[in-house]
Structure formats: structure tokens, C-alpha cells
Amino acid sequence: MQKIQRINDAIFRITLGNPLNPIDIVNTTDVECKCDFRVVENKSLFSILSNGEELAKEIGFSIENGKTSVRLISSGAHFFGFGEKMGFLDKRGVHMKMVNTDNPLHTPDLDPMYISIPFFIAVSPGKPAMGFYLNSTAFSFFDMDGDTYSFGAQDNGIEFYIIYGPSVSDVVKRFTSMVGRMPMPPAWAIGYQQSRWSYATADQALKIARKMREDGIPCDVIYLDIDYMDGYRVFTWGDGFTNPKSFVNKLKSMGFKVVTIVDPGVKKENGYDVFETGKKIKAFCKSEDEEDFVGYVWPGRCVFPDFLRADVREWWARQHKVLFDAGVDGIWNDMNEPSVVWTDKKTEEVKALLNENEVSFALLDRMKGAFVQKDYGDEIIHTDDHGEKWPHSKVRNVYALLESIATLKAFEIYKPGKRHFVLSRAGFAGIQKYSAVWTGDNSSWWEHLESEMSTSMGLGLSGVCFTGSDVGGFGGNATPELLIRWTEMGAFLPFFRNHTAIGTDSQEPWAFGEEVEKIVKRYIKLRYELFPYMYTCFYDAHKTGIPIMRPLLMYDQDDLNLYSVNDEFMVGDSILVAPVVRPNATWRSVYLPQGKWIDMRDMRIYKGKHVYKIMAPLDEIPVFVKENSMIFRTDPMNYIFDRESLTLYGDLYGQKAFAKVYEDDGETLEYNDGKYNLYEISVETNSDGYSVNFKALKHDYSGRYKKFTLSFMSWENMNLPVVKVNGKVMKSYFAQGTPRINFDLKEWSSSTKSTDER
Ligand code: GLC
Secondary structure (H helix, E strand, C coil), X not given: CEEXXXXXXXXXXXXXXXXXXXXXXXXXXXXXXXCCEEEEEEXXXXXXXXXXXXXXXXXXXXXXXXXXXXXXXXXXXXXXECCCCCCCCCCCCEEEEECCCCCCCCCCCCCCCCECCCEEEEECCCCCCEEEEECCCCCEEEEECCCEEEEEECCCEEEEEEEECCCHHHHHHHHHHHHCCCCCCCHHHHCCEEXXXXXXXXXXXXXXXXXXXXXXXXXXXXXXXXXXXXXXECCCCCCCCCCHHHHHHHHHHCCCEEEEEECCCEECCCCCHHHXXXXXXXXXXXXXXXXXXXXXXXXXXXXXXXXXXXXXXXXXXXXXXXXXXXXXXXXXXXXXXXXXXXXXXXXXXXXXXXXXXXXXXXXXXXXXXXCCCCCCCXXXXXXXXXXXXXXXXXXXXXXXXXXXXXXXXXXXXXXXXECCCEEECCEXXXXXXXXXXXXXXXXXXXXXXXHHHHHHHHHHHCCCCXXXXXXXXXXXXXXXXHHHHHHHHHCCCCCCEECCCCCCCCCCCXXXXXXXXXXXXXXXXXXXXXXXXXXXXXXXXXXXXXXXXECHHHCCCCCHXXXXXXXXXXXXXXXXXXXXXXXXXXXXXXEECCCEEEECCCCCEEECCEEEEEECCCCCCCEEEECCEEEEEECCCCCCCCCCCEEEEEEEECCCEEEEEXXXXXXXXXXXXXXXXXXXXXXXXXXXXXXXXXXXXXXXXXXXXXEEEEEECCCCCCCCCEEEECCEEECXXXXXXXXXXXXXXXXXXXXXXXXXXX
């Protein structure tokens, strides 16, 4: 009944009953770990031991009525991860489901959401952290009552992995080694992006782009939402875009990329090429009656590609030609839970209820189903590559993942050698290999500005690093103040896009007049300034799976206070961001973890493990740098590929630092063949100045950073410091009161290039 398998020193697999999944995304190539971690059987139940100490034990399991669950106990454990969830970060005491669902009303208790990642980390101060990955594509549930908790799936068995830490980061590293990590995205995707539902004509989109450039607001991407299509038929261009190629070229000449939305629902209409070619290969999901399943989305009656089949994925990939031929650079996969707004079956049910001649509760409830997804397509049948049939309940959670695989294929076919950019709303474990994600239809509410942090951090802990929310909020109207505060925070999110719904007021940076625009622009510019730091965080995420945006508990998992910090986050190892999330507030309280923290605005030093009242007028966001770190910046840009040569700035906060900065061409896949630069800089302070050690760990790409300026932000002496770089005395000078040195990055790189690679 119960099988325990040791995968390696750090990972065990438990199997209960006979789980059946249409796909398996796990790859357990050996992870190196010398640790004393064991899962042992004891009277047909298992215990999890580390260094002889029991971390958790099973207290029972059940397999009945097509549902399997396991119950465990681990005293004092708190639970983090679970993919995309509303509510606070720590899920101790919370019950959750994993069913990919489109529900645009994101109330605090909304569950489930668009993305399902059946993974969590159990941690408590002083104990090693452990991860649990339930390897089931079926609908699953997690009842995290407290010390005891259970999880399971709607299947006749489950398989799950128990993953050792000891740190939370170690768990994330190992988990992502199993389900995959993000590749390097195109560098432009880290820039600011502008969207709305919809810029419906070429003229409208061009007007937005021109205004960005006229006002000097950096921006890399313009999005086209559903109205660019002809009657919402996917892979078509509508009347508003008579010459898509020339439209895209105009944008390109201004340095913009275009990302177009693609929904999986294909209009069921004879003569429509996508429908006809799909029909020919029997590409669509079936109903129980063997006919194509039909559901209503934007174009009316639609059929849905069965992405479970490789030939369907290939066919879908080839449909992208019409977009890529026009020069589109990225694809936005929406409504891919899949969201089916209505069906003919529902119409029949409503008709029957109407016949009862009174407005009944049942009728209203059914009508509500048009807006809030309540059905999960039980009538949909999928077929795999071997002709085997699968119920939708086993495929739904991986539908978007499979669609993303197909979309990646489109890039491989039409943009060989180039990095892909796909943005997906729904997803499953491992979605990061194929797509960035955003948190869907939030609202212009202060509460959402706050809750987006926990949602994105939960995703990060679950392996999805490239995340963000609609800046300014999707539903409803943003106020000027909300847009400012959201942009201040958005500048630090991995994915930074302003987007809003149809019928809402404009919320582009200039929508509320000059004063607001000035502040919004300042933070968008800051985002570009911090590009070298951010990009290096992306590189780390690509290499290790460790999120870019991190909850504070990752910094010190032994500090229980950090487990409930939901409104602060770290970006990489050194930056802590504490956004203001209340209207009319000009200050907030900030809890800082152990160590010392330097306010980026005024260089004030704060001792950690304390709560502070931090002032934050409307045009300021509290950002702290961990003492003894280096923050990398670069010159102002209008868009990421704006200039061919840039200066790299390294700002030393504190007395010493050990830092790395990464650079590659930002668009091709050549970084996989070692064509990148990785510089390592360490600094020590001595009585009269600094001793700097610079090393090019890798220097195999021509690179845009030509000059390097090192600033010693914490130097308080009136005299200039003596600065030695690799033993050689450099000329230092004061600029804006801060001592600096300059050196030629190329020259130093060639002379310090090391042969050892990371
Ligand atoms: C969905 C998406 C939203 C998009 C809209 C129209 O609601 O989540 O971002 O604007 O559909 O395509």
C-alpha cells in the first residue's frame, strides 16, 4: 500500500495506492547533498528524521472513493509556498484546493486561483526546513490545520516527494532541480511594460508609445489585448491593424516590443483557418458524446485544443506564424485554466429552470456561473499520444503548462536561437521553464497592493520567479495615489507591467497629470537604473531556482517574527523593500531582520530585529540595503537595448562586500554556451581606504558595460580614501560627497579573467 523510495540523500518519494497522471514533470537527477536525512517506516507509517531527530511523522492515510490523503504531524511547523494563493504567506491554519480557476473577484478568502502548484515548505525556528511536492495533476487539497495537517488528491493514490533543506533556500533549490528552473528571459522583458484592455487600433497603441518617448518615460513593451484580433479569432489581425507588420516596425523603430494575447478558445466557425486545420487533425477536446466540446469565451462558441497531444502542440505552435511574421516578440497566454464562461448545457439547464416560471435560487446560482467559474469541465475528455482517454479533472491543472510548452515550440520554430517570452495566467509546477506569470484580475484596491506581495512570494517559494501583478490594479479605477504607490512597489517586482480592464479609467503614467507622472516616471527610471542588479538576480534564479522576490523568512528562518511579515520583501540578497500600502499614509512601520540595514535614501543605519517607524511621503518608498553589500546600477535608458555602451556602477554600502554581477547579450541563447560575463568584486576596508579585488570569473561576451565606477557610500572621512584594486593604487575623487574610482572594465577583465567557471 505504501512505498518509500530513497531518491538521494535529500529526497524521498512516498507512494500510496495507484496514482495515475497523464504526464510526469519530475526529473530526479542526483542532487549532491551530504546530509543525515531519512524517511523510515515504522508500523506501516513513516517518520521523517534529520540527524536522528524526528521532524514529522505520518499519522494515517486513506484511499477511498477515488480520493487519497495522508495526515502528518510536525510540531510547531509553519507552511509556505502552495503556488498562487490569496491571503497571508504563512498558511498554518488554512485549507486550500488546487484547481486551476478563473475567478476575477480576488477576495481575501478566494481559493483556488489560476495556478496550481501542489508544493509547500514546512519550517519552524531552529529546525531544518522540508519541502513536500505532491506529484499529482489531479485536483488536490491541503488542509494545514496546525501541528497536524493533511494533503491529497482526487485519485486512487498519490505520489509525493519529501525534500530536505536544511534552509528554505536549499528546499527551493532541490525542488526546482526536480521540476525545472526559468531560462534567462529576454532582457527587455525586465523593463517596464504598458498594457490595457485594449489598445484596440494601431493608432491607439502608437499614440501610447510616442507619449512614452516624448515624456521620457522608459518603456520596453506595448501589449495588445483581445481587440487586436478579428472578432476575437485567435491568430488573426482585426480591422484596427490593417498592416500589422508596418505597425510593429514603427514600434520597433522607437525601441518597443509587442506582446499579443492568445487565448486557447478557437472560434467554432466553418471557413476559419485555425478551426478548419485543427478539425483536420482532430485537435480539439471532446465531450462525452465524442463530439468536440464547445464552450463560450470571447468569440462566442469555441473549441479547445487538446494540448495533451504532441501533434496538437506542434499544430498550435505553427499557428503563431501570423503573429511572428508581423514581428511580434512575446505571447501572452490568457484564459488558459481553461476559462469557459458558458456552455450550451448551462443554457439548457437555465431554460429548464425558467420553465418552472419563477426566479429560483437555483436559477440565479446558475446564472452566476457565467461570471464565477464553478464548473471545471467535467464533460471534457482529453486523449494522450497513445490514444488513451483522460478526464478533464486529471488534465485541467496542467492544461496551461502544456499550452506554454506549445508556445515555446512556436518560438523555437519561428525565432530560432532567440529567447522566448511567454506570459501565462494559469500554470502548474514547472511553469517557470516556459512562462512568466502574473496574478490575473486583481482590482485597484489598496488591499490588493498589499496582498500581491504574499501571492508573488508564495509563487517564488514554489519555483516561479518571474512574477508580478497588474500595476495600478485591473478591475475598477486607480486613484492617483494608488498608482504612485503601486508603481513604487512594481519597480521592484520581477515582472513590471501596468494593465487595466475594459471600461476603467486610464492609468498610464500620465493619466493623472504632471505631478503624478513625475513620481511614477522616477520609479520607472529607478527600475532601469537597477537593471544590472535585477538581471543578476534573474541569473541566480535561472541557476539556482531561488526567487528574485523573497519573503524575509528566507533571510533568517530562525526568526519567527519574519514568518508573519507579509508587506515587506527582499529583492535578491541585499535589497529590502517596504512599500506603503495605505492611502494618505506618510509613514509605516518596518520590521528589519538581524544585521544592519542602510536606508537607501539617506544612508541612515538601522539595527535589525527591531520595528521602526519609517517616514515615507508620497514620492518615497522605503528601501534598505543590507550592510556590507554592493548594489549595481547603470546609466539611464529609455529601453533596455537603448545604448551600446554603458557604465556599470557598484555602490558599496558598509565597509566590505563580496558581490557578483552578470551580463549577457540579453536576446540569444548563447549564454547557454558560456557567452556571458560574470564579474566578482570584493572590497575590504583598512585604516586609510579600501582594498578591492576584481576578477572576471567569465568574460566571453563583448558586453555593454565599458566603464566601472565604484562608489564608497559609507565613507565618512573628509579625506579621500586610498583605493587599491588588485594591489594597484587608483585615483579616487569625490562626487556628490561620495568618494569614487573609475576603471576600464574591459581592460581589467582581460587581465583578471579566470579559467574557473561557476
Ligand atoms: C482576462 C485577463 C485580463 C485581460 C482580459 C481580456 O480577464 O486576465 O488581463 O485583459 O481577460 O483579454
